[in-house]
Structure formats: structure tokens, C-alpha cells
Amino acid sequence: MIEQLEQVEKQALAELEAITTVESLRTWRSTYLAKVGPIAEISRGMGKLSAEERPRVGQRINAVKQSLQGAYDALEQKLIAEQRARELEHDRVDVTLPGRPAPAGRLHPTTQTLREIERIFSNLGFTVWESPEVETDEYNFGLLNFPPDHPARDMQDTFFVKMPPGSPKVVMRTHTSPGQIHAMRKFAPEPVRVILPGKCYRMEQVTARSEMMFYQVEGLAVGENITMGDLKGTLQEFATQMYGPEATIRFRPSYFPFTEPSVEVDARCFLCSGKGCRMCKYSGWLEILGAGMVHPNVLRNGGYDPERFSGFAFGMGPERIAILKYGIDDIRWFWSGDLRFLEQF
Ligand code: PHE
Numbered sequence: 001m002i003e004q005l006e007q008v009e010k011q012a013l014a015e016l017e018a019i020t021t022v023e024s025l026r027t028w029r030s031t032y033l034a035k036v037g038p039i040a041e042i043s044r045g046m047g048k049l050s051a052e053e054r055p056r057v058g059q060r061i062n063a064v065k066q067s068l069q070g071a072y073d074a075l076e077q078k079l080i081a082e083q084r085a086r087e088l089e090h091d092r093v094d095v096t097l098p099g100r101p102a103p104a105g106r107l108h109p110t111t112q113t114l115r116e117i118e119r120i121f122s123n124l125g126f127t128v129w130e131s132p133e134v135e136t137d138e139y140n141f142g143l144l145n146f147p148p149d150h151p152a153r154d155m156q157d158t159f160f161v162k163m164p165p166g167s168p169k170v171v172m173r174t175h176t177s178p179g180q181i182h183a184m185r186k187f188a189p190e191p192v193r194v195i196l197p198g199k200c201y202r203m204e205q206v207t208a209r210s211e212m213m214f215y216q217v218e219g220l221a222v223g224e225n226i227t228m229g230d231l232k233g234t235l236q237e238f239a240t241q242m243y244g245p246e247a248t249i250r251f252r253p254s255y256f257p258f259t260e261p262s263v264e265v266d267a268r269c270f271l272c273s274g275k276g277c278r279m280c281k282y283s284g285w286l287e288i289l290g291a292g293m294v295h296p297n298v299l300r301n302g303g304y305d306p307e308r309f310s311g312f313a314f315g316m317g318p319e320r321i322a323i324l325k326y327g328i329d330d331i332r333w334f335w336s337g338d339l340r341f342l343e344q345f
Pocket residue numbers: 174175176177218256259290291292313314315316
């Protein structure tokens with residue numbers, strides 16, 4: 001039996017010599033050290049031995065098991081260490097490689113333009129305010145001096161909100177001008193100087209020049225002795241800060257029910273400096289906003305006495321401002337979500 005045992009030990013150790021991977025080492029263990037195998041087989045023969053022989057053989061069996069287990073442990077450690085060293089060599093980090101640039105998000109061009117507009121008017125003493133995107137017909141039109149069924153309403157094709165019968169007529173606001181009434185009613189009879197940025201909606205045919213949703217920034221100043229000269233000075237300062245020291249503006253007579261007199265304001269085309277080009281349709285001027293002196297009826301609706309108070313108001317489209325500033329050819333880019341467009345800003 002002992003001879004058999006030594007034979008098995010010799011063979012096991014010889015096989016172990018040749019092992020180079022952890023996987024074949026595990027196979028070796030299940031061959032020699034598991035509950036079934038040559039050594040377990042030999043142990044079973046112990047029953048036939050005499051009582052004197054049994055302890056000697058038993059000890060010998062244990063000694064062989066221990067020696068194989070020891071050899072196994074040592075080789076296992078060695079193989080694992082080797083494998084780790086190979087992995088480390090293979091996965092080594094090359095700290096001299098250039099880094100990959102992380103893609104960074106950025107602000108939407110409209111947001112950037114809004115922030116620029118807000119910065120300029122804050123510096124001129126205007127507070128930034130917001131007013132609701134959904135308004136009653138009363139606020140969107142009536143209080144702004146649009147008579148019922150007046151053709152001026154056709155300037156702004158309107159989305160109406162479905163309401164239960166008997167409720168007041170409700171609309172998606174077609175401009176930020178109803179914010180004028182909200183602001184005046186909040187501040188009257190104190191003077192007020194606010195800008196009101198926000199989204200507006202019109203039932204437009206979507207084209208390169210018009211979208212169903214767009215932003216406006218309303219401006220309103222009401223106080224004693226406010227004149228058209230203040231409006232002009234404020235807007236000239238805005239144009240200078242937005243477009244640079246060369247910027248020039250002009251007023252053209254126009255019509256809005258809520259201002260009297262009303263004007264449209266053009267900026268000299270920055271692409272051709274007024275010589276005439278495709279962008280300004282060869283006129284040398286680009287329309288940037290609508291404005292005027294607040295109509296006495298609107299002042300009254302806001303809570304001011306038009307005999308004592310006067311004011312100016314203007315409304316500009318930041319998308320339009322950005323289109324002109326960056327030479328963008330189609331307003332539909334703004335809400336397209338197209339990264340090729342957005343990443344340019
Ligand atoms: N609300 C006008 C529009 O949307 C613009 C405007 C605002 C005109 C304030 C005059 C004064 O066309």
C-alpha cells in the first residue's frame with residue numbers, strides 16, 4: 001500500500017511540474033485531492049490492515065495528502081502572481097497619451113441671446129420679470145386697446161384654448177405685451193421699468209421666417225416725463241451693446257393698437273454696413289423690433305393717470321436678434337434639436 005501511495009505521489013508531483021496555468025492546476029487538484037481519486041481509493045484498503053499496521057499507513061497517507069496540498073498551494077500562488085503580472089503589463093496606462101476631449105453641453109443660442117439682452121437692460125435699470133404664457137383674451141387683446149373684432153387682431157393669428165362653456169376666452173399669448181398690464185397693475189402708481197422675456201405662440205405657416213413658437217422680450221418704462229427721446233436713447237444703447245459701437249438704428253412709423261405713436265425699429269445692416277446685400281434685401285436696414293409710446297387707454301387700464309404719466313414700450317424677438325447677429329438663414333433651426341446647428345454657438 002505504501003508503495004502504491006509513493007507511486008501516486010511521484011506521479012502527481014511529476015504532473016504538477018508541467019502545469020503552467022491555473023485552470024490545469026484546478027484539474028490536477030480534482031484528480032488527486034478530491035474525495036474520489038487514487039489516494040481516497042488506497043485509504044479505503046485500510047480496513048483490511050492489522051491494528052498495528054493501520055496507524056503507520058494512516059500517517060503516511062496524511063503526510064502524502066499534506067505534501068500534495070502544500071505543493072498545490074505554492075504553485076497556485078505562483079501562477080496567480082504570474083497571471084497578475086501579465087495583466088498589469090498588458091493593461092499598463094500610458095500617461096503620455098493625449099486625453100479625449102469630453103463633449104460639453106452648452107446653452108441654446110436663444111438662451112444665450114436672452115441672457116445678453118437681460119444683461120444689457122439690467123445695466124440700464126430694468127428689472128427682469130415674467131408673465132403667463134396662457135392669457136385671457138382680455139389681457140392679450142382687450143386691455144391692450146384692441147377693440148373687439150378689430151382687424152388689428154388679424155396681425156396675430158391666435159391659438160385659442162378650449163374652455164368649458166361660460167368661461168372667459170383664453171388664448172396662448174400671441175405676444176409678451178399682456179405682461180405690460182400685469183407689470184403696471186403691480187407697480188402703479190409707482191414708476192416701473194421692466195423687461196419681460198418669454199415664449200409666444202401664433203398659428204403661423206411655419207417657414208424659414210416664422211415659427212409657431214418663438215420668444216419675445218417686452219420692455220416697459222412708465223413714469224413722469226418719459227418721452228420718445230428716452231425710447232430712442234434706450235434702444236440705441238441696446239443696439240450699441242448688442243451689435244457693437246458701429247450699430248445705428250432708425251425709427252419708421254408703424255401701427256400697434258397699444259402704442260401711440262408706434263414705430264418699427266431697424267438696425268443698419270451689419271453684414272453690408274448699409275450698402276445693401278441679400279441679408280437686408282438690398283435695403284441696407286434690418287427690422288429688429290416694434291415699439292412706441294404707451295397708449296393712454298393702456299396706461300389707464302394699467303392703473304396710471306395718462307394726464308400725469310407717460311411711458312414707452314417695445315417688443316423684440318431674440319431669435320430674430322440672433323439670426324441677424326449670426327447670419328442664420330432659417331428660423332426652423334432653433335427648435336430642430338440639430339446638434340450640427342447647436343454646437344456652433
Ligand atoms: N407686441 C408687438 C408684436 O408682437 C410688439 C410691440 C411691443 C410693439 C411693444 C410695440 C410695443 O408685434
